[in-house]
Amino acid sequence: MYYNPNPDRYQKMEYRRCGHSGLKLPAISLGLWHNFGDDKPHHIKQQICRTAFDHGITHFDLANNYGPPPGSAELAFGRILKEDFAGLRDELIISSKAGYDMWPGPYGEWGSKKYLIASCDQSLKRMGLEYVDIFYSHRFDPETPLEETMQALDQIVRSGKALYIGISSYNSVRTKEAVSILKELGTPCLIHQPSYSMLNRWIEDDGLLDTLDEHGIGSIVFSPLAQGMLTTKYLNDIPEGSRAKEKKSFRPSFINADNLQKIKALNTIAERRGQTLAQMAIAWVLRKGRVTSALIGASKPEQVIDCVGAIANLDFSDVELEEINRYATDGGLNIWAKSAELDAGT
Numbered sequence: 357m358y359y360n361p362n363p364d365r366y367q368k369m370e371y372r373r374c375g376h377s378g379l380k381l382p383a384i385s386l387g388l389w390h391n392f393g394d395d396k397p398h399h400i401k402q403q404i405c406r407t408a409f410d411h412g413i414t415h416f417d418l419a420n421n422y423g424p425p426p427g428s429a430e431l432a433f434g435r436i437l438k439e440d441f442a443g444l445r446d447e448l449i450i451s452s453k454a455g456y457d458m459w460p461g462p463y464g465e466w467g468s469k470k471y472l473i474a475s476c477d478q479s480l481k482r483m484g485l486e487y488v489d490i491f492y493s494h495r496f497d498p499e500t501p502l503e504e505t506m507q508a509l510d511q512i513v514r515s516g517k518a519l520y521i522g523i524s525s526y527n528s529v530r531t532k533e534a535v536s537i538l539k540e541l542g543t544p545c546l547i548h549q550p551s552y553s554m555l556n557r558w559i560e561d562d563g564l565l566d567t568l569d570e571h572g573i574g575s576i577v578f579s580p581l582a583q584g585m586l587t588t589k590y591l592n593d594i595p596e597g598s599r600a601k602e603k604k605s606f607r608p609s610f611i612n613a614d615n616l617q618k619i620k621a622l623n624t625i626a627e628r629r630g631q632t633l634a635q636m637a638i639a640w641v642l643r644k645g646r647v648t649s650a651l652i653g654a655s656k657p658e659q660v661i662d663c664v665g666a667i668a669n670l671d672f673s674d675v676e677l678e679e680i681n682r683y684a685t686d687g688g689l690n691i692w693a694k695s696a697e698l699d700a701g702t
């Protein structure tokens with residue numbers, strides 16, 4: 357059925373400036389990592405994207421490898437762009453990334469110029485786009501000179517295939533190095549995409565947030581709901597159809613007595629605030645304006661609506677924050693720590 361976007365879509369969403377750039381991002385963005393592969397029906401993907409856009413979510417985040425199979429999320433989004441969002445390109449911020457395993461052989465992953473340029477071209481083709489708004493290096497490559505990875509990003513912007521560039525899961529030290537190379541090249545780093553949630557606070561300990569503030573770089577934090585753990589869905593059991601049941605990126609060890617105790621306590625605080633736990637988890641990463649956007653995922657349109665409800669109350673009292681701090685401690689969920697070289701002690 358023909359899609360008529362909600363005329364009030366810009367009324368309730370908050371738009372935040374991305375670092376010291378000219379670009380504003382919605383406080384909540386939608387990622388297509390899970391639930392957009394060939395294993396899920398197209399009409400649900402379509403409803404999730406339409407619902408997001410109807411609620412002011414203008415930013416959709418992809419990567420070359422999202423699926424399964426890799427590439428299929430970009431193909432599905434390309435179809436949505438053509439069939440649902442036709443004529444809306446200038447209202448959308450679309451991102452893609454390259455860094456993880458994408459095709460066989462030595463040129464199908466990590467951070468070489470050969471891989472990044474080819475992958476960007478492939479992503480554009482899959483989505484039917486002339487350019488993406490943001491193109492990311494998906495992870496730091498310890499074997500490729502950082503200069504080469506950054507030169508590739510700079511070249512992608514200069515050739516008109518991306519408007520802005522970003523880096524994902526780089527630690528604070530690597531971020532400083534990347535930012536300085538990019539400055540010299542003349543293409544500033546717009547944004548950093550790290551994982552961050554009440555159960556995964558590495559960007560505070562690593563000093564990454566301070567580095568981003570210092571250099572005027574925006575941040576879009578992924579998995580703010582800890583892949584669904586910071587919702588009420590796992591309080592009593594592991595429901596059918598949930599990500600935990602899929603046993604892909606969600607490890608069975610995540611749901612343990614310690615984490616459940618924290619989630620229950622956090623849920624009580626959320627209830628007192630008149631929010632769902634998902635809403636409080638999103639509001640918390642956005643607190644005090646340090647983070648530009650919370651990058652959520654969704655398997656149903658209703659989840660998007662619930663999450664967007666977070667915008668109604670983004671403020672926390674100092675007493676609330678102190679109480680949350682008691683339970684918002686590391687839950688052993690950072691499966692991206694290796695990319696950030698956190699377990700290498702840098």
Ligand SMILES: NC(=O)c1ccc[n+]([C@@H]2O[C@H](COP(=O)([O-])OP(=O)(O)OC[C@H]3O[C@@H](n4cnc5c(N)ncnc54)[C@H](OP(=O)(O)O)[C@@H]3O)[C@@H](O)[C@H]2O)c1
Pocket residue numbers: 386387388389390391417418494524525549577578579580581582583584585587588589597598599600634651652653654655656658659660662663692
């Ligand atoms: N740069 C990187 O390396 C990287 C890595 C990971 C993710 N990302 C990006 O971040 C995006 C978000 O990641 P994520 O999907 O892990 O984020 P998330 O928001 O922490 O988790 C999303 C999951 O939470 C559940 N959920 C969402 N809203 C809910 C609600 N209101 N009530 C109950 N359950 C709810 C759903 O689980 P069910 O499916 O169980 O219903 C959903 O699939 C990705 O799509 C991707 O764009 C980037």
